[in-house]
Amino acid sequence: xxxxxxxxxxxxKKPFIENTNFEVESGEIFGFLGPSGAxxxxxxxxxxxxxxxxxxxxxxxxxxxxxxxxxFYENIGVDFEFPSLYEKLTARENLKFFASxxxxxxxxxxxxxxxxxxxxxxxxxxxxxxxxxSRLNFIKALLHDPQILFLDEPTSxxxxxxxRVMKDIILDEKTKGKTIILTTHNMYDATELCxxxxxxxxxxxxxxxxxxxxIMGRGASKIAYTYLDNGREVRTEIPLCKTxxxxxxxxxxxxxxxxxxxxxxxxxxxxxxELTGRQLQ
Amino acid sequence: MRIGKLxxxxxxxxxxxxxxxxxxxxxxxxxGLLFAFPESWRxxxxxxxxxxxxxxxxxxxxxxxxxxxxxxxxLDSIAVSPVKPLEYVLxxxxxxxxxxxxxxxxxxxxxxxxxxxxTFILGVFLCSCMFSAVGLIIACKxxxxxxxxxxxxxxxxxxxxxxxxWLFWYKESWLLIHPGVSMxxxxxxxxGAFPAxxxxxxxxxxxxxxxxxxxxxxxxxxxxxxx
Ligand SMILES: Nc1ncnc2c1ncn2[C@@H]1O[C@H](COP(=O)(O)OP(=O)(O)O)[C@@H](O)[C@H]1O
Ligand SMILES: [Mg+2]
Numbered sequence: 001x002x003x004x005x006x007x008x009x010x011x012x013k014k015p016f017i018e019n020t021n022f023e024v025e026s027g028e029i030f031g032f033l034g035p036s037g038a039x040x041x042x043x044x045x046x047x048x049x050x051x052x053x054x055x056x057x058x059x060x061x062x063x064x065x066x067x068x069x070x071x072f073y074e075n076i077g078v079d080f081e082f083p084s085l086y087e088k089l090t091a092r093e094n095l096k097f098f099a100s101x102x103x104x105x106x107x108x109x110x111x112x113x114x115x116x117x118x119x120x121x122x123x124x125x126x127x128x129x130x131x132x133x134s135r136l137n138f139i140k141a142l143l144h145d146p147q148i149l150f151l152d153e154p155t156s157x158x159x160x161x162x163x164r165v166m167k168d169i170i171l172d173e174k175t176k177g178k179t180i181i182l183t184t185h186n187m188y189d190a191t192e193l194c195x196x197x198x199x200x201x202x203x204x205x206x207x208x209x210x211x212x213x214x215i216m217g218r219g220a221s222k223i224a225y226t227y228l229d230n231g232r233e234v235r236t237e238i239p240l241c242k243t244x245x246x247x248x249x250x251x252x253x254x255x256x257x258x259x260x261x262x263x264x265x266x267x268x269x270x271x272x273x274e275l276t277g278r279q280l281q
Numbered sequence: 282m283r284i285g286k287l288x289x290x291x292x293x294x295x296x297x298x299x300x301x302x303x304x305x306x307x308x309x310x311x312x313g314l315l316f317a318f319p320e321s322w323r324x325x326x327x328x329x330x331x332x333x334x335x336x337x338x339x340x341x342x343x344x345x346x347x348x349x350x351x352x353x354x355x356l357d358s359i360a361v362s363p364v365k366p367l368e369y370v371l372x373x374x375x376x377x378x379x380x381x382x383x384x385x386x387x388x389x390x391x392x393x394x395x396x397x398x399x400t401f402i403l404g405v406f407l408c409s410c411m412f413s414a415v416g417l418i419i420a421c422k423x424x425x426x427x428x429x430x431x432x433x434x435x436x437x438x439x440x441x442x443x444x445x446x447w448l449f450w451y452k453e454s455w456l457l458i459h460p461g462v463s464m465x466x467x468x469x470x471x472x473g474a475f476p477a478x479x480x481x482x483x484x485x486x487x488x489x490x491x492x493x494x495x496x497x498x499x500x501x502x503x504x505x506x507x508x
C-alpha cells in the first residue's frame with residue numbers, strides 16, 4: 001500500500017529525514033511513535049502529498065506521491081492534528097460540504113452517531129468543545145470512505161471516553177480492510193492499536209516492529225516481590241524466566257512469607273527510552 | 282460537477298458568515314444615496330457606484346473569505362481533497378460575481394442606465410471576477426486583515442484612477458485597454474462595447490490565471506514548505 005525508499009527531506013539545510021525506508025501493508029495499522037518534534041507530522045505530510053520537495057521515492061496506493069493528480073485524494077482520508085472546520089457552520093453542514101467534494105460518500109448521520117455527535121449535529125462548530133471538534137474532524141476524514149487513513153495524534157488531549165470511541169472506530173476501520181497510518185506520542189495507544197510501530201526520533205526511524213516483539217525482544221518480563229527480613233521490608237526483582245533458580249523466592253513461597261508479588265512487562269515507553277535514549281512525552 | 286458543489290458551498294458560507302447581510306445593507310445605502318443626487322448627476326454617480334463598489338466588493342470580501350478559511354485551517358482539508366486550484370478560484374469568483382451583478386442591477390435599473398442588459402451584466406460580472414481574482418491573489422499572500430487592506434491600496438489606485446479620469450474628463454479610445462475603463466464602457470453603452478468586452482475578458486483571464494498559481498502555492502504551503 002505504501003512503499004518508502006531512500007526518503008530524504010529537510011525544512012532547512014540541516015539534514016532531517018535521511019535515507020528512510022519502510023513499507024506498510026494493506027489492511028495494517030502502522031504507527032509513528034515519537035516525542036514532540038520528532039518529525040511524525042512531517043512524515044505524514046510527505047505521505048499525503050503536502051510536501052513534494054522530498055528526495056527518494058514514496059509510493060502510496062501505486063502512485064509516486066510527488067506526481068500525484070487530484071484523483072489521488074479520492075482514496076485518502078486525512079485527520080490533521082488541529083481541527084479544520086468552518087466554525088460558523090453546523091457539524092452537519094461541514095460534513096455535507098466536505099462530502100460534496102468527493103465522488104463517493106458515507107451516510108453522514110451514521111458517522112455522527114458513531115462518535116456520539118448526532119444530537120449536536122445542528123449546532124455550530126464554534127459552540128463545540130475541543131473533544132467534540134476532534135471527533136467531528138475525525139469522521140470528516142472518513143466521509144468519502146477512503147482506502148488509506150492518515151490520523152495525526154487523533155486521541156491527543158482527549159478525555160478518556162472520547163478517546164475510547166475513536167480507538168474503537170479505528171479498529172473497526174481496520175476490520176473493513178482499511179490501511180491506517182497513526183501518528184502518536186502515546187505508547188498505550190500505539191501498543192493497543194498498531195500492528196507495527198516505528199520509533200521516530202530526530203526524523204530517523206530507530207526501530208520498527210510489532211509492539212509485542214519490541215517489548216518481548218528487549219527487557220524480558222520481570223517478577224518483583226517483597227518480604228520481611230529482620231523486620232525490614234526487602235524488595236527483589238528477577239527475570240520471569242529465572243523464577244525456579246531463585247532460592248529465596250522458593251523458600252518464601254514454602255513459608256508463606258511473601259508480602260507481595262507482581263509480574264510486569266516493560267512498557268513500550270521503557271523500550272523507547274532504552275533504544276533511543278529519549279522520553280516519549 | 283465538483284465546481285457546482287463548491288459554488289453552493291461558497292454561497293452557503295457567505296450567507297452564514299453574514300456577507301449577504303452586508304451586501305444587502307450596501308445596496309440599500311447606495312440606492313438611497315443615488316436619489317439624494319440631483320437628477321443630472323444621477324447617471325454618472327450610478328456608474329461610479331457600480332464600478333467602485335459592487336464590482337469592487339470582490340476585492341475586500343474575497344480577502345475576508347480567504348482569511349477566514351485560512352484562520353480556521355479549512356484550507357488544510359481543501360489541500361488534501363480532489364479540488365483543483367482552478368475549481369477553487371472559479372467557484373469563489375462566481376459566488377461573488379453573481380451577487381455583485383444582482384446588486385448592480387438593483388442600482389442601475391432605478392438610475393436608468395441599463396440600456397443594454399447583456400453588455401451591462403457582462404461588464405459587471407467580468408469586472409467583479411477580475412477584482413475578486415486580484416483580491417484572491419493578495420489574500421493568498423497575506424495572513425492578517427491589516428496586511429491585506431494595506432496590500433490592496435496600490436491595486437485600488439491602479440484600477441480606479443484611470444477609470445475615474447475616463448469617466449469625468451479624458452475620453453480617448455486607447456484608454457479602453459484599461460479594464461476599469463472597458464467595464465464602464467460596457468455598462469454605460471457609450472459605444473465600443475465589443476473591443477471593451479475583449480479587453481476586459483483578457484484582463485480577467487490573466488488575473489484568473491495568476492490567481493490559480495497563487496492558490497496552488499497557498500494550498501501547497503499547508504505542508505509548510507516555501508516553494
Ligand atoms: N513548516 C515548517 N518549517 C520549518 N520547520 C518545521 C516546519 N514544521 C515543522 N518543522 C520542524 O520540524 C521538526 C518536526 O516537526 P513535526 O513533524 O511537526 O514533529 P511531530 O509531529 O513529530 O511533533 C520540528 O523540529 C519542527 O520544528
Ligand atoms: Mg505532530
